[in-house]
Amino acid sequence: MRTTFRVNNTTHELSVDARVTLLDVLRDVLGLTGTKKGCDQGACGACTVIIDGQRVLSCLTLAATCEGREVVTIEGLATAGELHPMQAAFLHSDGFQCGYCTPGQILSAVCAVQEVHAGVPSHVTRDVRQPVDAATLTDEEIRERMSGNLCRCAAYPNIVAAVRQVLSCRDASTVARGGDVEVRV
Amino acid sequence: MNAFTFEQSAAAEDAARLVAARPGGMFLAGGTTLVDLMKVDVLAPDTVVSVRPLAISNIDVTDDAIVIGAGVTNSQLAWHPIVRDRYPVLSEAILSGATTQIRNMATVGGNILQRTRCPYFRDVQAACNRREPGTGCDALEGFNRGHAVLGVSDHCIATHPSDMCVALVILDAEIHSLRADGSTRSVPFPAFHLAPGDTPHLEVALAHGELITHVVIPHLPAARRSHYLKVRDRASYEFALASAAVVLDLDGETIRAVRLGLGGVATKPWRAIEAEHFMTGRTATDDTFRAAAEIALAGAVGREHNHFKIELAKRTIVRACADARDKEL
Numbered sequence: 397m398r399t400t401f402r403v404n405n406t407t408h409e410l411s412v413d414a415r416v417t418l419l420d421v422l423r424d425v426l427g428l429t430g431t432k433k434g435c436d437q438g439a440c441g442a443c444t445v446i447i448d449g450q451r452v453l454s455c456l457t458l459a460a461t462c463e464g465r466e467v468v469t470i471e472g473l474a475t476a477g478e479l480h481p482m483q484a485a486f487l488h489s490d491g492f493q494c495g496y497c498t499p500g501q502i503l504s505a506v507c508a509v510q511e512v513h514a515g516v517p518s519h520v521t522r523d524v525r526q527p528v529d530a531a532t533l534t535d536e537e538i539r540e541r542m543s544g545n546l547c548r549c550a551a552y553p554n555i556v557a558a559v560r561q562v563l564s565c566r567d568a569s570t571v572a573r574g575g576d577v578e579v580r581v
Numbered sequence: 582m583n584a585f586t587f588e589q590s591a592a593a594e595d596a597a598r599l600v601a602a603r604p605g606g607m608f609l610a611g612g613t614t615l616v617d618l619m620k621v622d623v624l625a626p627d628t629v630v631s632v633r634p635l636a637i638s639n640i641d642v643t644d645d646a647i648v649i650g651a652g653v654t655n656s657q658l659a660w661h662p663i664v665r666d667r668y669p670v671l672s673e674a675i676l677s678g679a680t681t682q683i684r685n686m687a688t689v690g691g692n693i694l695q696r697t698r699c700p701y702f703r704d705v706q707a708a709c710n711r712r713e714p715g716t717g718c719d720a721l722e723g724f725n726r727g728h729a730v731l732g733v734s735d736h737c738i739a740t741h742p743s744d745m746c747v748a749l750v751i752l753d754a755e756i757h758s759l760r761a762d763g764s765t766r767s768v769p770f771p772a773f774h775l776a777p778g779d780t781p782h783l784e785v786a787l788a789h790g791e792l793i794t795h796v797v798i799p800h801l802p803a804a805r806r807s808h809y810l811k812v813r814d815r816a817s818y819e820f821a822l823a824s825a826a827v828v829l830d831l832d833g834e835t836i837r838a839v840r841l842g843l844g845g846v847a848t849k850p851w852r853a854i855e856a857e858h859f860m861t862g863r864t865a866t867d868d869t870f871r872a873a874a875e876i877a878l879a880g881a882v883g884r885e886h887n888h889f890k891i892e893l894a895k896r897t898i899v900r901a902c903a904d905a906r907d908k909e910l
Contacts, residue, residue: 397587414587414629417616438617441682450656450685456616457686460587461609461631504682511681516660519676519817524665543817544680581660 401462403428404472412459419443419454422469430470430499434546441545444500445469449580451507451544468577470499473506480577481562482506489558493549501545505559508541510579512563530563538563582619589631593759593792596630601761601790603628608792610652611686613679614695622705623696623712632690637794640664645800651690651793655745656681658689668798670807670826674748674844677811680818690793693746693756693773694785697739698820699728710736711781718781726886727820730894732848733882737781739848740820741774747826747844748809750852755797761790767797774849803830803838806908810901811844812893821845823894825901829865836860836869841877841902846894853877856898865906867899874898 400409403426412421419436422428422445434442436455443455446468473480482502485491492498515527520540528537538556547555590596600606605627609615618624637650642663649658658664659675675684687695701707701719708717720728720738728738754770773786787793811824824844830837839860843851856877863869874895881891 414585415582415619437620438613438683441680444682451682452686453613453682456612458587458609458612458616458629461612461633508681517665517672517676518681519673521676524659524669524672524676540817541681544682 397460399460399463401465401467403467404469410459414458414460416459417455418445418447418457418459418462418467421459422454422467428469428471432496432499434497434500439546440497440500441504442497442500444504444545446503446507446577446579449578451504468503470503473502473577480506481565482509482558485558485561486555489554489561491551491554491558492547493551497545497547497549501542501547501555504542504545505555505562506577507579508538508559509562511541511581512537514581516581533560533563535560583622583625583627585626586628587631588628589634591634591636593632593635593637593794594761594763596632596635597759597761597790597792599628599630600792604789606630606790608632610688610691611654613683613687614691618696618703621703623703632792637690647798647800649689649796649798651688651795653689655679655684655687655689655692658745659684666805667800668748668752668804668807670804670809670828671745671748671752671798673809674744674811674824674826677809677821677824678744689745689796692743693749693793693796694787695743696784698742699739700724702739711739711777711784714780714782721884724886725884727822728884728887729848730846730881730883730887730890731843731851731878732776734777734779734781734848736779737777737848738884739777739781740845741847741849742820743850744809744811744821744824744844746770746774746850747824747842749796749798750850751826751828751840751842752798752801752804756793757795757797758787759792759794760788765794770796770850771852776848801828804828805910806831806905808901808905808908810897810904812897813845823890823897825894825897827901827905829902829905831865831906834864834866836863836865839902841873841898843877843894843898846881846890853898855879860902865902867903870899870902871895873902 432442434440517524607626638652641648729740755767807828813819826842828840841853856873
């Protein structure tokens with residue numbers, strides 16, 4: 397079947413089997429191997445991409461359902477050779493060891509920061525009726541919000557540090573602008 | 582994964598007709614259950630009809646109700662300011678389940694229809710009356726630590742995995758659906774899911790090709806004092822061993838009305854009506870909650886590995902009720 401969608405600001409018109417996932421299209425058809433296949437069953441988060449401004453799992457997304465949608469992968473994050481602030485923060489904080497989960501971690505973290513700036517609660521938010529405040533966000537909140545991305549090397553403390561670095565960046569608009577990624581909450 | 586025909590339509594009637602016309606047809610919403618189970622050959626539809634193009638993804642707030650489209654995502658619902666304010670138990674329940682990525686995909690209709698996480702259901706080599714009627718149940722004498730103690734039968738003890746549904750079952754929600762012939766109907770939430778009995782393969786009160794279009798929750802002022810408590814092996818991203826949803830309507834220290842739902846311990850989203858009746862009119866003490874918990878679990882049947890859930894569920898009820906009582910509004 398035929399389907400047309402955008403990946404990192406480029407339109408792709410594809411002929412795919414209905415069974416094919418977005419993850420396999422990205423890696424095997426478009427050659428965008430930055431998106432990783434970990435468990436392939438929605439458990440590890442390595443395949444996280446941003447579709448229409450929201451972080452989702454590409455391994456559980458059929459390519460056929462992406463018609464007309466806007467996909468951002470790790471390859472689409474840097475602009476003109478300049479790293480996205482979250483990529484720079486992962487480097488600065490040493491937020492990885494083997495690196496396999498890192499693309500998913502970074503895309504997830506980009507969205508997590510925007511969700512916090514939008515004030516939406518998480519499972520560990522004390523009172524869901526109150527908006528959360530980026531300035532006073534606990535490590536427990538960052539961990540909960542990133543719990544969909546597993547790291548078998550257990551680089552978690554440094555991942556939390558990277559997310560916090562971007563969260564506490566005074567100019568939040570820099571983050572929102574980075575890589576022209578529009579995150580929708 | 583078996584081959585299938587992919588269809589989509591912008592009209593709900595067409596989507597219902599497309600599925601109804603094929604005995605092996607299924608609706609696809611967020612895909613977090615269906616695509617997963619298709620990969621392990623537990624589900625093998627020959628036709629998959631995507632409901633994504635349907636305009637059923639709005640949350641409409643009226644004076645006396647909140648109307649939630651079946652295509653609304655779990656995140657959209659949990660993060661909605663009116664839901665957080667009026668029904669904190671619903672936001673809390675949703676946010677306690679899965680991860681942001683999955684909640685961004687999973688829909689309200691799909692969450693209601695999600696399948697059990699019983700490992701024997703997910704393993705096509707195992708005996709499972711739910712997946713293949715008449716083959717038996719490997720969970721009865723197997724590794725049944727995660728299995729249900731309420732609403733069980735000799736044919737199936739699979740736990741209903743949803744957190745969201747445990748909140749909806751106590752909020753007087755109604756599930757609205759559309760049949761292939763264009764007619765519509767609504768089912769009260771507690772009547773929607775079916776306990777396994779001797780027909781565990783029949784899970785919900787929907788005909789083949791019948792599409793959930795929206796869920797209506799009536800305005801319930803008491804729900805401002807509500808809470809969802811989930812107990813599990815990990816702090817995040819894990820299914821419940823036991824959970825409790827509570828709406829507590831207090832008149833001073835007296836319980837004017839109470840609603841109590843249980844998750845992680847039952848074969849369907851469970852409402853503990855007898856325990857609610859016991860608490861009504863009594864003082865909101867931990868002793869009252871404990872006595873109510875004994876009533877709620879009176880019919881529980883434990884097996885080799887899940888006996889602990891009976892006491893765990895009782896303690897979960899006491900703490901959930903106490904937390905709701907002590908909430909500052």
